[in-house]
Amino acid sequence: MPKQTKKPQVTAPAPERRAEILATAAEVFAAHGYNATTVRRIADEAGMLAGSLYYHFDSKESMVDEILSAFLGELWTGYDAVLAAGLGPRETIEALVTESFREIDRHRAAVAIYQKEWRQLATQPRFQYLSDSQTRFEKAWLGTLERGVAAGVFRDGLDVRLTYRFVRDTVWVAASWYRPGGLHSPEEIARQYLSMVLDGIAVRT
Amino acid sequence: MPKQTKKPQVTAPAPERRAEILATAAEVFAAHGYNATTVRRIADEAGMLAGSLYYHFDSKESMVDEILSAFLGELWTGYDAVLAAGLGPRETIEALVTESFREIDRHRAAVAIYQKEWRQLATQPRFQYLSDSQTRFEKAWLGTLERGVAAGVFRDGLDVRLTYRFVRDTVWVAASWYRPGGLHSPEEIARQYLSMVLDGIAVRT
Amino acid sequence: MPKQTKKPQVTAPAPERRAEILATAAEVFAAHGYNATTVRRIADEAGMLAGSLYYHFDSKESMVDEILSAFLGELWTGYDAVLAAGLGPRETIEALVTESFREIDRHRAAVAIYQKEWRQLATQPRFQYLSDSQTRFEKAWLGTLERGVAAGVFRDGLDVRLTYRFVRDTVWVAASWYRPGGLHSPEEIARQYLSMVLDGIAVRT
Amino acid sequence: MPKQTKKPQVTAPAPERRAEILATAAEVFAAHGYNATTVRRIADEAGMLAGSLYYHFDSKESMVDEILSAFLGELWTGYDAVLAAGLGPRETIEALVTESFREIDRHRAAVAIYQKEWRQLATQPRFQYLSDSQTRFEKAWLGTLERGVAAGVFRDGLDVRLTYRFVRDTVWVAASWYRPGGLHSPEEIARQYLSMVLDGIAVRT
DNA sequence: TATGAATGAGCGTTCATTCAT
DNA sequence: TATGAATGAACGCTCATTCAT
Numbered sequence: 001m002p003k004q005t006k007k008p009q010v011t012a013p014a015p016e017r018r019a020e021i022l023a024t025a026a027e028v029f030a031a032h033g034y035n036a037t038t039v040r041r042i043a044d045e046a047g048m049l050a051g052s053l054y055y056h057f058d059s060k061e062s063m064v065d066e067i068l069s070a071f072l073g074e075l076w077t078g079y080d081a082v083l084a085a086g087l088g089p090r091e092t093i094e095a096l097v098t099e100s101f102r103e104i105d106r107h108r109a110a111v112a113i114y115q116k117e118w119r120q121l122a123t124q125p126r127f128q129y130l131s132d133s134q135t136r137f138e139k140a141w142l143g144t145l146e147r148g149v150a151a152g153v154f155r156d157g158l159d160v161r162l163t164y165r166f167v168r169d170t171v172w173v174a175a176s177w178y179r180p181g182g183l184h185s186p187e188e189i190a191r192q193y194l195s196m197v198l199d200g201i202a203v204r205t
Numbered sequence: 206m207p208k209q210t211k212k213p214q215v216t217a218p219a220p221e222r223r224a225e226i227l228a229t230a231a232e233v234f235a236a237h238g239y240n241a242t243t244v245r246r247i248a249d250e251a252g253m254l255a256g257s258l259y260y261h262f263d264s265k266e267s268m269v270d271e272i273l274s275a276f277l278g279e280l281w282t283g284y285d286a287v288l289a290a291g292l293g294p295r296e297t298i299e300a301l302v303t304e305s306f307r308e309i310d311r312h313r314a315a316v317a318i319y320q321k322e323w324r325q326l327a328t329q330p331r332f333q334y335l336s337d338s339q340t341r342f343e344k345a346w347l348g349t350l351e352r353g354v355a356a357g358v359f360r361d362g363l364d365v366r367l368t369y370r371f372v373r374d375t376v377w378v379a380a381s382w383y384r385p386g387g388l389h390s391p392e393e394i395a396r397q398y399l400s401m402v403l404d405g406i407a408v409r410t
Numbered sequence: 411m412p413k414q415t416k417k418p419q420v421t422a423p424a425p426e427r428r429a430e431i432l433a434t435a436a437e438v439f440a441a442h443g444y445n446a447t448t449v450r451r452i453a454d455e456a457g458m459l460a461g462s463l464y465y466h467f468d469s470k471e472s473m474v475d476e477i478l479s480a481f482l483g484e485l486w487t488g489y490d491a492v493l494a495a496g497l498g499p500r501e502t503i504e505a506l507v508t509e510s511f512r513e514i515d516r517h518r519a520a521v522a523i524y525q526k527e528w529r530q531l532a533t534q535p536r537f538q539y540l541s542d543s544q545t546r547f548e549k550a551w552l553g554t555l556e557r558g559v560a561a562g563v564f565r566d567g568l569d570v571r572l573t574y575r576f577v578r579d580t581v582w583v584a585a586s587w588y589r590p591g592g593l594h595s596p597e598e599i600a601r602q603y604l605s606m607v608l609d610g611i612a613v614r615t
Numbered sequence: 616m617p618k619q620t621k622k623p624q625v626t627a628p629a630p631e632r633r634a635e636i637l638a639t640a641a642e643v644f645a646a647h648g649y650n651a652t653t654v655r656r657i658a659d660e661a662g663m664l665a666g667s668l669y670y671h672f673d674s675k676e677s678m679v680d681e682i683l684s685a686f687l688g689e690l691w692t693g694y695d696a697v698l699a700a701g702l703g704p705r706e707t708i709e710a711l712v713t714e715s716f717r718e719i720d721r722h723r724a725a726v727a728i729y730q731k732e733w734r735q736l737a738t739q740p741r742f743q744y745l746s747d748s749q750t751r752f753e754k755a756w757l758g759t760l761e762r763g764v765a766a767g768v769f770r771d772g773l774d775v776r777l778t779y780r781f782v783r784d785t786v787w788v789a790a791s792w793y794r795p796g797g798l799h800s801p802e803e804i805a806r807q808y809l810s811m812v813l814d815g816i817a818v819r820t
Numbered sequence: 821t822a823t824g825a826a827t828g829a830g831c832g833t834t835c836a837t838t839c840a841t
Numbered sequence: 842t843a844t845g846a847a848t849g850a851a852c853g854c855t856c857a858t859t860c861a862t
Contacts, residue, residue, distance in 0.1 A: 033325060035240040039832060052847050154406050162397050163406060165382055166375050173374040192367050200405035201359050201368060244857060257822045443735060445650045449853060462826050564816050572807050573816060579788040580781050587780055602777050610815035611769050611778060654836060667843045
């Protein structure tokens with residue numbers, strides 16, 4: 001049996017280490033909360049001493065910053081593509097929800113952190129972009145819902161603001177229980193979720 | 206001579222001050238998170254010094270404990286009444302959701318704390334009851350949903366576990382934006398929410 | 411033999427503790443430098459733990475701040491009295507120098523800190539007043555020297571700027587070796603110093 | 616075959632790089648203080664990484680050590696020549712002061728470091744030579760002053776110890792404001808300074 | 821009941837130094 | 842010669858908690 005093709009490198013290549021640490025940090029932040037997570041804990045899980053983290057990062061804060069902005073960057077790439085596609089209101093909602101669950105699948109930890117911490121973090125100028133993103137998010141959803149009501153594809157008299165809040169929260173809160181590689185693919189979860197929101201769980205009488 | 210079981214004349218516990226402090230603490234916990242809230246901050250808002258809180262409470266932990274268990278106590282009083290009423294599945298769901306929004310109305314801060322902190326807190330034995338409550342909660346909802354599917358009032362093939370999670374999270378997360386005395390009464394919010402979950406937002410074709 | 415009149419107080423009265431700690435801190439700062447002095451060291455010498463200092467003071471920085479501004483406050487009270495007295499140039503110089511050595515006598519530690527640290531500290535906005543003081547100081551001395559040259563009591567052609575620097579530094583640097591209660595009173599030191607600066611050490615030929 | 620005593624082709628110590636780094640370090644130490652200067656800062660200004668300094672030097676401490684001992688070496692070469700020249704007291708003082716200002720001109724940074732840090736550093740055995748130098752310095756000046764008083768060229772009753780301290784401090788403290796290549800040559804500054812110390816600034820009446 | 825003062829553990833961060841490459 | 846990555850001790854500071862008064 002041939003030896004594994006593990007390269008004879010003694011130490012891991014440089015820029016990957018950052019990403020490793022960041023992934024570790026994201027997991028710990030997601031599991032225990034940003035404030036409750038100590039840099040010593042992150043360092044432990046990354047197999048180094050607390051001080052060594054500061055060779056790679058400026059501060060604990062800049063770690064969450066990097067985690068969250070990377071996630072939001074990818075999220076908006078996906079969202080913008082959907083919003084630019086010229087779909088109908090129902091199809092836009094379907095695409096946004098599906099895209100959201102895909103992001104949860106790919107950035108579970110980041111989404112969980114985002115969901116739990118954005119309100120506290122956004123008070124600092126450095127995290128202004130969290131509020132900005134929230135605003136854009138609201139505009140995209142609210143606009144689509146209103147368009148749908150106007151077009152007669154969503155119920156007349158729908159409280160779009162209330163609906164937006166329900167939909168937004170339910171989607172993101174899924175990051176708190178979703179486990180990648182579990183029974184349901186992101187697309188399957190999106191399908192079920194959309195079926196509930198669009199058509200309800202009650203049998204039509 | 207038997208030892209007195211109570212000496213209410215020497216150290217009157219002044220139950221009103223306790224309640225005041227507890228209400229203050231709940232607001233601060235809800236606004237800034239449990240970990241990020243210092244006892245000094247609570248004391249400040251209560252008009253006393255940090256050390257003085259310890260005359261009334263054992264610890265910061267016992268403050269959240271009291272806040273959360275008081276809330277859960279009332280919640281289960283309401284839920285148990287609903288579950289014991291022998292309603293049909295759809296009516297049970299409607300009653301549970303309405304009861305939940307009423308609790309959010311009355312215990313907004315406690316619900317927000319519960320929603321944000323229960324996972325961390327539940328790791329400690331003292332907060333075992335949070336997990337227990339979660340389990341009972343799950344049983345009540347899951348049972349009702351299954352009963353509804355069996356009775357043909359909810360869609361056949363509904364993933365009840367997934368539905369439960371969606372419903373649960375959306376209801377409680379409302380505590381993060383709900384403001385008592387705002388435009389919507391709890392009953393109105395419940396109605397809108399139930400309309401969405403039961404019948405969907407799409408126009409039936 | 412009667413017992414000492416030590417009052418039966420168990421703990422020291424409140425506001426004096428601040429002053430005690432401040433005096434201790436000043437000594438340690440003067441002896442080892444501001445940067446090299448740890449708050450633990452100050453706390454040790456004050457008979458408490460490092461964290462306890464923060465009950466009395468905001469930060470290590472605010473300790474030096476208080477030390478230096480108290481010193482400069484008193485210094486300028488003395489200087490302003492001299493400058494307002496309408497003395498001749500020579501008498502003004504004599505009074506300023508005497509006043510300076512008196513301040514060194516009363517605030518030896520503060521003067522030593524000032525002398526050693528002002529340049530670094532003054533880069534921070536909080537210590538702007540150190541630069542301001544330096545400027546006023548320069549104005550007072552330079553003005554007096556120029557007045558003296560114009561009045562013919564100081565040598566014609568004297569480089570007043572150079573003279574100012576020499577005089578300023580020599581006076582303050584004395585704080586690094588002066589020990590209150592030593593052989594020389596502040597007034598005696600001032601007298602000797604003035605004799606050197608005004609009339610020189612050489613025998614007139 | 617005898618082992619080579621030197622292999623200049625393999626690890627040439629490149630003495631110029633050392634000197635460059637040392638000059639850089641001296642500037643930074645002088646500008647910001649020894650303690651407040653990080654090796655990273657020195658490395659930055661020298662165009663390398665912090666760790667790389669340790670190829671050239673054992674430690675931060677050995678950098679100041681080299682800076683200060685080089686300066687003192689040259690200083691004493693000059694002083695010893697003056698002291699061995701058999702000059703009269705006044706001429707000796709003049710020559711020592713002039714020599715001192717020349718050293719400030721050539722080793723401004725080193726003198727500034729010396730002036731600011733010698734007391735702290737001298738507590739370590741490694742820097743014993745700083746105290747030794749101080750002692751020799753004191754002896755040379757004190758002896759000359761006493762000789763001058765005995766010879767009747769300096770005032771009778773002069774407190775030589777006090778005078779020594781004033782003179783010493785004023786000379787060295789000039790390093791904190793002196794800028795080589797400025798308006799005044801070292802010799803000019805020495806002349807002005809000597810005029811002040813020897814004959815005073817007051818007009819003789 | 822509440823205060824004033826302190827404790828002590830732990831936190832995020834800095835920094836001189838090491839060392840394999 | 843120099844780099845990149847890490848170490849480990851220490852630092853300034855925070856905070857829940859204690860306790861004599």
